Amino acid sequence: MKPLLFTDEPICQENYLACGDGNCIERGLFCNGEKDCNDGSDENACDIETDPNRAPPCDTSICKLPDCFCSEDGTQVPGGLCNVGPAGADCQNVPQMVTITFDDAINNNNIDLYQEIFNRQRKNPNGCDIKASFFVSHKYTNYSSVQFMHDMGHEIAAHSITHNDDEGFWTDAVVDDWAKEMAGSRLIIDKFANITDNSVVGLRAPYLRVGGNNQFTMMEEQAFLYDSSITAPLQNPPLWPYTMYFRMPHRCHGALQNCPTRSHAVWEMVMNELDRREDPTVDEDLPGCAMVDSCSNILSGDQFYNFLTHNFYRHYDQNRAPLGLFFHAAWLKNNPEFLDAFLYWVDEIIESHNDVYFVTMTQVIQWIQNPQNVDEARNFEPWKERCNVEPKPPCLAPHMCKLATKELPGEALHLHTCVRCPNNYPWLNDPTGDGFI
Ligand code: ZN
Secondary structure, three states, X not given: OOOEOOOOOOOOOOOEEEOOOOOEEEHHXXXXXXXXXXXXXXXXXXXXXXXXXXXXXXXXXXXXXOOOOOOOOOOOOHHHOOOEEOOEEOOOOOOEEEEEEEEOOOOOOOXXXXXXXXXXXXXXXXXXXXXXXXXXXXXXXXXXXXXXXXXXOOEEEEOOOOOOOOHHXXXXXXXXXXXXXXXXXXXXXXXXXXXXXXXXXXXXXXXXOOEHHHHHHHHHHOOOOEEOOOEEOOOOOOOOOEEOOOOOOOOOOOOOOEOOOOOOOOEEOOEEOEOOOOOOOOOOOOOOEOEHHHXXXXXXXXXXXXXXXXXXXXXXXXXXXXEEEEXXXXXXXXXXXXXXXXXXXXXXXXXHOOOEEEOOHHHHHHXXXXXXXXXXXXXXXXXXXXXXXOOOOOOOOOEEEEEOOOOOOOOOEEEEEXXXXXXOOOEOOEOOOOOOO
């Protein structure tokens, strides 16, 4: 049953709308996640096109930097540094940003990989080490390793406590579930990786199962700066990140992503799908892929190298939207050929381009808020933070805490940290591990 939103004569008084059965309820009750009409129809027309409380389309006379950024089709460049039009783009003045991210636990299975990639030989044109962002889930994470990666200038962001493998959980989770998972994850990271600079400001939903308005309402309430879970279908030119005050500039990708419809004070570091066509000059109908390891047709190092090169120039030669390369460590660990190709490609880019920067998600936002051309970028202060850091372990001997929690009965769990061991294994209802009553 659909609500009666479009009738010749309005059925209801102002600020009320009609349910499918003709009863009027307050406009704000539509698409709030609870059935308020007797027939439940107020929750039946709630996508970006139909939610009566949806955010308005981008209005650049209201949406101004540094706190708001949008464009009608999502492809325009912040600060008007160049024009992007049907005839192409003229963006040589815009530094090309590349965001490498890794998801899930950081521990002994992958810390050596991260040290190999971020080996302090690979530098941005400003002389600083290349940087990446890590979306960290809690279970199996070694927090002394998280502390090390943070000390080295990489960004740590939240990826939930439980990484609940019931994927539908994330789609339907209420605001409080999202808060426990993500604000809880941030609290655990801050405490056990001893992060005191409030730099955990981003999050990614497990399985990219975006949680709609509930997720974004939580993010506002808990003062998260950005999400990076929404995927955009492969398109040319690709999309720049945007704020969620206004309607998102692309369609929501598939039924698995529950995109927010209302206005939210949150940045979206949109995940542009990558083009995985073996021969991009042939227009075969192959959908893009968001996480690199879901581009399942990549089978050899050469294919991966060609894939990286093609997608890089798809950004570099068009509107220079940040190029996102989103990984799980295992994909590179289990396929040394892919790792070799990846490092070869990174080194080649660094060697041959003086306008390409491997930066964190937060550094992308800082640039968008204060756009710098290629010349200015070399001295852009936010990109010089923790420029070159001498790698040293955050403590001589991390504590190896053997712990348990009533929330996971019977499980013996380990937590590695440079701070003192808590009483219990930190979990949803006891993120400090101090115990709860
Ligand atoms: Zn994950």
